[in-house]
Amino acid sequence: MVGVSAQTVFDRLAGPQSLNRMLYDAATAARQKARGAGVDKQNAFTQSWLFTGPPGSGRSVAAKAFAAALVCSNPEVVGCGRCEDCRLALVDAHGDIVHIIPHELTISVDRMREVIGSAATQPTVANWRVIIIEDADRLSDGAANALLKTVEEPAERTIIILCSPSTDPHDIAITLRSRCRHVYVPTPSAESVTRILMAEGGISEDAARLAAASSGGHIGRARHLAHNQAAQIRRANILNLAELIYHGDQAFRTVNTLVKGIEAESRDALAEVEKAESDKLMVSLGMGTRGKGAQKLLRGTTGQLKDLEKTQERRRTRFLRDALDLSLVDLAGIYRDALLISSGAGISLTHPDFEGLSRELAERVGNEGLVACLDAISVCRESFGFNVRPIVAMDALVGRLRKAYRVS
Numbered sequence: 001m002v003g004v005s006a007q008t009v010f011d012r013l014a015g016p017q018s019l020n021r022m023l024y025d026a027a028t029a030a031r032q033k034a035r036g037a038g039v040d041k042q043n044a045f046t047q048s049w050l051f052t053g054p055p056g057s058g059r060s061v062a063a064k065a066f067a068a069a070l071v072c073s074n075p076e077v078v079g080c081g082r083c084e085d086c087r088l089a090l091v092d093a094h095g096d097i098v099h100i101i102p103h104e105l106t107i108s109v110d111r112m113r114e115v116i117g118s119a120a121t122q123p124t125v126a127n128w129r130v131i132i133i134e135d136a137d138r139l140s141d142g143a144a145n146a147l148l149k150t151v152e153e154p155a156e157r158t159i160i161i162l163c164s165p166s167t168d169p170h171d172i173a174i175t176l177r178s179r180c181r182h183v184y185v186p187t188p189s190a191e192s193v194t195r196i197l198m199a200e201g202g203i204s205e206d207a208a209r210l211a212a213a214s215s216g217g218h219i220g221r222a223r224h225l226a227h228n229q230a231a232q233i234r235r236a237n238i239l240n241l242a243e244l245i246y247h248g249d250q251a252f253r254t255v256n257t258l259v260k261g262i263e264a265e266s267r268d269a270l271a272e273v274e275k276a277e278s279d280k281l282m283v284s285l286g287m288g289t290r291g292k293g294a295q296k297l298l299r300g301t302t303g304q305l306k307d308l309e310k311t312q313e314r315r316r317t318r319f320l321r322d323a324l325d326l327s328l329v330d331l332a333g334i335y336r337d338a339l340l341i342s343s344g345a346g347i348s349l350t351h352p353d354f355e356g357l358s359r360e361l362a363e364r365v366g367n368e369g370l371v372a373c374l375d376a377i378s379v380c381r382e383s384f385g386f387n388v389r390p391i392v393a394m395d396a397l398v399g400r401l402r403k404a405y406r407v408s
């Protein structure tokens, strides 16, 4: 086995071949190192990594494939994708891989201390213990500092992979960044996304193409859209909003329904994990015990219960904001399509199935109005960062769009 072939986990990645090859070489070097053998490509071996790329580019998929290759036990192929270790790694169930996917807006110092603890232990079955920290841009300053030493000098058998949107100091502490080898995972082309969806199966070529086009190279979204009816309906609803802007009341009602729908979805999606957290806390606090100390205990624990509630609340907010943000990206796509149509540029549309509506908007709203629509969407997306209530931000958006359409 030399190089990356159709038989490795790297073949499932949408990234460029050069990137897949580099990761394959690194995993191979790590295996040689772990066996005490000479390493063919000495500079391929690194223990601290930083994977960056825009959301949906597949940076976490790449990190996971790399982790699988590091724990792979197939003696012939590095990262075979078929052995027990690869399969467990790819479904996030491998005992030697710690995969941190933060649900909160920030990753706390305490959480990071746990991670650092496991990073210091030897792997159980595999050659390496692999720590993946997704959304490392959410590390609090304290958490980033706590992690610094581990990243600088990982334990002998530990490999650390941080994932972050970019190397911008706002996203990742310079101190952490400078101690890692950097890998950039670019946004895949619509063709790559189509190819991956088709390879995964269960979908027609047309549906794969449409999902790939309207997700702007975001694989996770494309996959979700291709297979999830609720997502298809939400997309259609937000795109139809571009038409309803002409009919004020209906537009306000639509955004209201949208926000409520996502709120309900976030409650459903997070209910299980929230209940498990509450139960765990109750048990660890000894709640439900009777006797003398119980009342006193109860008073002392209100703080911890409140903290948990706050964390859960923040997570729901983040879920809602992220989902709304994606809907706004969809909506922006239709105005961009309208601009493309009126400029006569022969570039493929983001929402080819809504071409009729884009044509109509190109005619009725005009270029200046369309640019104002895109600005209005940017303002709305930014306002989520300032903790404006989602429904307020969305209502304001409808108001601005109506202005851009010159109907108010």
Ligand SMILES: [Zn+2]
Binding pocket: 072, 073, 074, 078, 079, 080, 081, 082, 083, 084, 085, 086, 087
């Ligand atoms: Zn394997």
